[in-house]
Amino acid sequence: MATIKEIAQRAGVSTTTVSNVIHGKTKKVSPANIQKIENLIREMGYVQKMGLRVLNKEKSQLIAVVINYHKDFKDSVIGDPFYGKIIGFIEKYVQELGYYLMLYSAKDTDKIFQMVMGWDVDGVIAISFSKSNCEKIYQLINKPIVSIDAYGELDAGQENHVLNIGLDDESGGYLMTKYLLECGYEHIQVCAGRDNGVDHLRYMGAQRAAKDFAKKKQKVQFTALGMNYAKRKESYAWLLQRKKPKAALFFLSDLYALEAISFFSSRGVKIPEEIGIAGYDNISYAEFSVPRLTTISQNVEQKSSLAVEILMERINGVEKERENEIMLPVTLILRRSVQPQHEEK
Known part of the structure; x- marks a missing residue:
């Protein structure tokens, strides 16, 4: 060199x-x-050398991607197919623009606040934060920030400097629940780690579909699975115990749906003949499960590329008229893990 x-x-x-x-x-x-x-x-x-750029008060060429995760992972946050995919696409696009990616994930938001204050980054992409905490990051560093899948509302008196890119999650919950009801399932359990964040929006959509389409015998209820694998296994065993005819489980994460398919299949339960299972996200593994998973699809690459595009606009001082909330569409993907239920004679 x-x-x-x-x-x-x-x-x-x-x-x-x-x-x-x-x-x-x-x-x-x-x-x-x-x-x-x-x-x-x-x-x-x-x-x-990167250090010389910082000393000369030029742009650092560093983009921080920070993740405020809430569940426990079997391996790591990157081992989760959704986070792994979104980080991979963000890294691809920032690299093409001559930037470098710095990744930091934690449950404790204070640790994330300290990290972003301690590094001279040009901008931040915040994933899975509350909108209030996204705004706090902006106030701490006064650098451009774009959020992905932010949830909740701003605190009273907070301004909004952070554009969020999310999904039409309520519509996703609505689409899948409507389909399950139309298939003739009578007992639909909407399953998530907890009723919070984007999962809450998805459940709201499910409730709205139940109100619009449920017949007399059809019920839609919520089951909190827990935020770690041990608790989820207990929840799967509980769901198996309570299994009823014409029952379907709508998991608000494909990863949980795939865990459940494995759990039920290993105990001799036939899917979808004895119970229907559906997911949300359309991760890469969804089309390789046995049976293949019926799910709600989101375009993770579009979400990632748009986040990088908007962040770069703001880093370079380009002003474009945009809403502070961009909601990307979702699609119902029909596969084999759900099937129409026969009418009782």
Whole structure:
């Protein structure tokens, strides 16, 4: 890797002149020398150290992606197919723009606040935060922030400086519940770790569909599974004990739906013949399960690319008229884990 000194020797100029060209301070440098130095930088493969950019008060080229997770993971937050996919796409797009990604995840929001204050980042993408905490991050660092899947409302008196990219989650809950009711399921359990955040919106959609389409025998209820695998296994066993004819489980996460398919199948329960199982998110594994999972699909790549696009606009001072809440559409994906129920004779 070339150094400034080596470039200066080849160009026949001082190291100060080379440094000035690298940092855009070219008022006192001739056009011929600028061209010569820029050609040598490309030819010799010079790469400026990140630390020097910060010391020279240029952009750090760092984007922080922070995740405020709420459940316990078997492996890690990146091991979750949804988070792994969204982080992968964000990293791809920031890299294409010459930026670097810094990832930090924690349950404790105070730790995340300390992290973003401690690093000179150009912007932040906040995933799974309350809207109030997104605004707190902005107030702490006064840098551009875009949130993904933020939930809740701002605290009284808080301004809103953070654009959120989410899903039409209520419609997703509505679409799936309507379909399950139309299939003839009479006992539908909507299952999530807890009734909070985007899961609450999805359950609201399910309740609305029940109000619009449920017949006399059809019931839609909520089951809190718990926020770690041990609690969820207990919940699956409880659901198995209470299994009724014409029952379906609508999980507000594909990962939980796939866990349940494995749990029920290992105990001899036939899916969908004895119980229907549906999910939400359409993660990569959903089409490879046995049976393949009926689910609600979201476009994670679109969500990621839009977050990076808007964050870069704000970093570069580009003002565009946008709503503070962008709701992306969802789609019902029909596979084999749910089937129409036969009418009793």
